[in-house]
Every structure is written in structure tokens, then in C-alpha cells.
Amino acid sequence: MALELYIISGSPHAWAVMLGMEIKELKYATHRLDPSKKEHKTDAYFALNPYGKVPALKHDNTVIYESIAILAYIDQLSPKGSLFGVTPKQIGLIWQRVFEITSYLRAPLVDDVVRPIFQGRFTDNPNKIHEISVNAHTALTWAEDIFAASPYLTGSEISAADVVLMPYVQSFLRATGMPSAKLLGDVFLPLVSSFPNLAAWAKRVEALPGYDRAYPPHWRG
Ligand SMILES: N[C@@H](CCC(=O)N[C@@H](CS)C(=O)NCC(=O)O)C(=O)O
Numbered sequence: 001m002a003l004e005l006y007i008i009s010g011s012p013h014a015w016a017v018m019l020g021m022e023i024k025e026l027k028y029a030t031h032r033l034d035p036s037k038k039e040h041k042t043d044a045y046f047a048l049n050p051y052g053k054v055p056a057l058k059h060d061n062t063v064i065y066e067s068i069a070i071l072a073y074i075d076q077l078s079p080k081g082s083l084f085g086v087t088p089k090q091i092g093l094i095w096q097r098v099f100e101i102t103s104y105l106r107a108p109l110v111d112d113v114v115r116p117i118f119q120g121r122f123t124d125n126p127n128k129i130h131e132i133s134v135n136a137h138t139a140l141t142w143a144e145d146i147f148a149a150s151p152y153l154t155g156s157e158i159s160a161a162d163v164v165l166m167p168y169v170q171s172f173l174r175a176t177g178m179p180s181a182k183l184l185g186d187v188f189l190p191l192v193s194s195f196p197n198l199a200a201w202a203k204r205v206e207a208l209p210g211y212d213r214a215y216p217p218h219w220r221g
Contacts (some may be wrong), residue, residue: 003028003074004058006048008035010118010216012110012167013067014055019163020071022210023081032217070100071160083160091155097161105142105165108135109172113184117175123185133187136172140188140195141170147197151204158205166205169198174219 005021005028007014015142021028033039033054049124050066056065057073059211064073075083084092112132116122143165153161173191176184192199205211 002017003077004031005029005070006031006033006038006040006054006056006058008040009053009218010171011054012052012114012171013053015167015170015213016059016067016164017074018082019166019205019211020074020160020216021215023083023158023163023208024074024078025079026074026078026208037098043216044173045092047056054149059172059190068102068160068164070094071163075160080160083163085154085159090154090159092133094159097153097159099163100142101161101164105139108132108139111169114171114175117181117184118171119176120180124166124180126183129183133184135189136184140169140198143201144195144198148199151201152166156206162201162205166202169202 003021004028005014005017007018007030009032016101018030033045035166040049041044045056046052048058048063051065053065055067055070056063057070059073059077071083071109082090083094085094089210113136143153149155152158155164171188176188177183188194190199191202
């Protein structure tokens, strides 16, 4: 029953699945695709994910793509941890939070900040920066307010919602720490000053066993 996960190092969606795997204490192999060689755009990979995006999971004869679908799939494979909850109330809240993150946090944090900075197309136009900062601030405040009352996004235990959010937040911190994004970095960094509850939550997630194994390989060192 081999679990094979196709990733690109630093992909927040692949990283979320790897965090889920670690929480579920599942053994899995990673196939790290090289985007500079377009290894995720080959016929062999399109056969796994027709959109040519990571992650994709191969489990014997089953193939699943879309990171949140993969998280739901692996949640059923092991009794360790529970990514999507057990009671109706837990299940409803976890899915609500997951959709809140993908609907209202991904664009202001990842699409508008992380991707342009990592792809070297970030412009330091002051009007644009102001708009981006306001939207990112609103997104992070949503999380900050939840963590003022609760250690994780859906209560006292880590769930799929935290696993989906963590790579977005870490990518946001890495991107805004880059010299090309200094104007944004001045607004948001250090996180412990701007969003202390969010920073404390990030430390809790970083302390989980297996966190280091899921960390993007090319970010090390
Ligand atoms: N909704 C998808 C998004 C997957 C996605 O956007 N993957 C990015 C990396 S984070 C990717 O493969 N980008 C490469 C490309 O689009 O060529 C999921 O959750 O799995």
C-alpha cells in the first residue's frame, strides 16, 4: 500500500498535504518535480493530474489530485490524529475554516503577494503596495482574532484548517522577508510584533513531530 506524493518544493499545496501525512503518521514517498524542467507538464504527469499542478497522490491504483481532496483521502487511512473531525460540529467547523482560507486568504496572501515576489514580478508601486497591505492585513487579522481565543483554528487540536493555512503563512513570511519586498516586510515583519497570536500558533505548528520532514527542501540552508 505505497503512498507516493508528487510535489514541487515550496508549493504550499503540496506542503499542506505533507503536513497532513506527518500528523496522520503515514509513511509516504515524495517525487520532487523540477518546475524549471517542466516535469509537472509531461504526459506522464498529466496522466496523474490533468491540470499539470502539484500535488498529486498515487496510492496503488488510486490517484487523487487537489490538495484538500488528498487531505480528506489520507484522513481515512490512519486512526492517528483527525484532520477533518469526528462530530458534526467539528466536521462543519473544519470545512468552514478550510473554505474561508481558500476563499478569502489565499488570494490576498498567496496570489497577490507570495507568487509575484517569488516570480520576480513584484512592483513597489506605493498605491499597489497600500492595497496589497490592507488586504493581507485583513486576512491575517482573521487568523489573529481566532488565535486570541483558541490554540488552533478549530479548537484545541490541530486540524486540516491549520494544515492548509500554515504553508500560506510561512510562504508569506518568506516572501515579505525578501529585499525586493522590503516595503511589505516593513509592515508585517517581525510577525511576533504585528500578529503575536498568529506567531505563537506558527511556533506551535513548527514544534509538531514531523514538521521538519514536511519543510520545503530547497528552503533549508
Ligand atoms: N487547487 C490546487 C492548486 C494546486 C496548485 O496551484 N499548485 C501549484 C503549486 S502551489 C502548481 O502546481 N503550480 C505549477 C503550475 O501551475 O504550473 C490544489 O489545492 O492542489
